[in-house]
Amino acid sequence: MEAGYLQTPLACDLAPVTALSIFLGLDEDGAALFALDVASDVDPSAEGPLAGLGHFRDARTAAQLLPLEDAAILGQAKALIDWHQRHGFCPNCGARTALADAGYRRHCESCGADHFPRTDPVVIMLAIHEDACLVGRAPRFPKGMFSALAGFIEPGETIEEAVARELYEEAGVRVRDVSYFATQPWPFPSSLMIGCFARAESREISLNDHELAEAFWLEKAKVRALLAGEKVDGLWVPPSIAIAHHLLKRFAEMS
C-alpha cells in the first residue's frame, strides 16, 4: 500500500478551521507534517473532497500495510489525537483545557496547570523453561492465535517486578532473571510495549486471574516451524508488526 499525505488545500476542505491539528515535525525534504482530525462522517467512497482516494481503515490494520516510516508517523499522529480527545478537561480543577505548543501540551487557564501527552508502559514477555516458552490466548483471540503474555506496569513497580507479577497472576508461573529485549510504541491508544525474557522455575501453569482462555508451553522447534510458515497444531504466530513476533523470533534463535 502506498501512503498518501493530503496537501494543504484538500486538508482545509476536509476539516473545519476549529478541527484539531497537531504539528508532527518536518520530513526529510523539510515539508511540515500535521495530524488532522477530520470529521468522522467524511466518506472517501462518496461524493466529496476525498472521493476516489480510497477508504478509511482502522489505524492498527493500516499500520500493518504501510512502510515502517509511515507507520511510525501514523502511530505518532494517532497517539496524539487520542490524547487530545480524552484530555479536554483539566484533571486538576475540571476546567476546559486548550491546545498549546502545536499539540504537545494542553494548558488550563483556570488553574495554570500544564498537561503533557502520556505513555503507558506495558511489559510483554516470554517466560522460558529449557527449550520451551510460555504463550497464551486471550478469550477475544481468534482460534489458533496466541501471543506473549503482557500487562500494564503498576505504580511503584520496576519492569522486572511487573514481568514477574504478570506471569504469576496470569499463568501461575514463577520467574527469575528478567532480561530486557526491546521496546515498541503501541499507540492503541498510548502504550509503550517493553519486551522481556525471564527464566521460569517450572512448567506448572495455573490460570490465576482468568485473563487468559489458555496458556501453554511452546517448544522451540515448533516456534521455528511456525516462523518458517509451516503449519503446527493449527497455530499462527503474531504478525511482524507486533513485538511478540520478534520475541518469538529471538527465542527461536537462542541456542
Ligand SMILES: [Zn+2]
Ligand atoms: Zn486546571
